[in-house]
Amino acid sequence: MPAAAPGKCRSEAAPGAAPPLMSVRGLGIRFKTSLGVWQATRKIDFDIAPGERVGIVGESGCGKTITGLSILRLLPVNLAGLDGSILFDGTDLVSCSARAMRAIRGRRIAMIFQEPMSALDPVFTVGHQIAETMRVHTGVGKEEARAKTLDMLRRVGIASPERRIDDYPHQLSGGMRQRVMIAAALICGPQLLIADEPTTALDVTVQAQILELLRELSETSNTALMLITHDLGVVAETCTRMITMYAGEVIEDAPVDDALVRPLHPYTSGLLRSLPHLSPRHGRLPSIPGRVPSIVDMPNGCRFRARCTHATQGCEAEQELLDAGGGRKVRCWRFRELDLPGALQHDASAPIAAMAGTP
């Protein structure tokens, strides 16, 4: 069946509409450390459909990067074990052979990182690096690879690419390097692009250019995008769906607009409400009390319990990712009875007015 019409996936992209390109089930990552084995993430479930743009959000250390890396099996050497399955177009990336993985990595699934300088080799020209990637994966000739590279550099918005193709990475600005990284990632026409904080190191006016580029490329080539970020604004502007992680687990999964307007998990709601954009100027910012539990000392039951103002006795039970209907999932057994405020003022008008009143 044809993939979801590009650009129209927002809000009507209910799962089941298109068969998923990738299906992650029960993914968990364990590390060996001097203090024993750490369970960094667990019970990660989500799907990505062709052409869909999924934002993965959450605070530092919640497991976004290692989840992205595990899809490409690029995990650190002290990996103790990878649980669950990652079904990508019929292949389980957790258990497939190293050879099968190599055929997928860089060609059918590509990844870009926060700091493009560390991913580009300083001793080769950018043109050489992109063309080599292409030759290794597709076996095309030198001439053709160079022509395609020029074409790709133009597509990612590098002005006069024939002059830039023989530049070394250090000769480019931060924004141009990120464009080159995107060109290198897309040269083989991957079905999935994983972008880990691709704009965090960039200035906001340049960030806007790169996000626009990613959105447009994903729409025109139907490439699925998995965008890892801690910035909810970036997700709102770029993605069709938002997956929120907390302390190594997926806690909410919903179409972006739904998650922003009516979050179902108290953590997603708290995160949205703590953003300065949504509070009256000079007023007190609502904040989530306490801090994320440590990886070495995870509580049983709901991991958000100690910080949740809605916690009750039942929250001591293990929480599963529940189907909330309308393409939404949430890891909170109380989601039906809670009426949580989101990013819109009118939903939260009472508490905000009350806060503005206090000196």
Added chain:
Amino acid sequence: MPLAPDITQDTIVSVRDLEVRFQTSDRRATVKAVDGVNFDVRRGETFGIIGESGSGKTTIGRALVFLLKPSAGAIRHEGIDPLALPRKRFQSHRRDYQIIFQDPNAALNPRMTILSSVLEPLELARAGTGAERERQAREALDRVGLPQDVGERYPHQLSGGQKQRVVIARALTLKPKLIVCDEVVAALDMSIRGDVLNLFADLQRELGLTYVFITHDLAVVSHISERIAVMYLGRFVELGPTERVSEHPLHPYTQALLSAEPRPLPSSLREDSRIMLQGEIPSPIDPPSGCRFRTRCPYARPLCAEKTPDWRELQPDHWVACHFAEHRDFAPN
């Protein structure tokens, strides 16, 4: 937080024609990191400075507290020129003007307990007896909302937000009049950012502090500041009350910054018309002639390359540097 008008009128820092130049590491060129900046900071206010990386924000902050010497121009603290003070007086004067940086890890010695770190500036200042100093240090830790036992811990035993609180406590022990806060919440996780911003507001109210709040985060700066200055390539391009600057910006660069800010709002509430700037901020080693924004400005005309736009008060308390700021094309919304 409205302040009594007589307090707001009072100028604590005034900056005139400030220039800071650096030699590049190969000593072949000069970087004009700050190139002719004018502003006053009023007692008790939060004065925000926003701009992209490399625009010169940190350099201004360091100059304000005399961590570096201006290449030209004048900085007055309550009307006096600190550089004209005798050495001893200069040292004690500087305690009233503190700066806090982005990375609390760089500011704390990993081998010192939290209490010793907080005590350090008091000991250097030889303020009071040992017992008094310890009481003051513990009071400061308490004031920033840290638990009692934190004093005996080491930095690695604290979270990022807690460490930033320790750095704030340390700046507070000397009871400064003004604190320059340089990207102080940038390294913090979003769920605790709000906490730290609330803390700054509380301390300001309790202690009558003045802040110069430097950040590249528009949402943060417009939340906390009374006035905002927008910086581009070593110069201020706009300065005015927060509401005016963020809702009726006069400078094309401010308009572009505001429009580039990603907003966490559903699609139905986001305007799609975005001012997309071309290219990136040019190098301060060889800045464009005339208006420094002209290479990226959608409205640039020949005059912009020939003449540097004047810094003028186009509306009461609202300053701008653009030849065509009153042109109707720029009419806000």
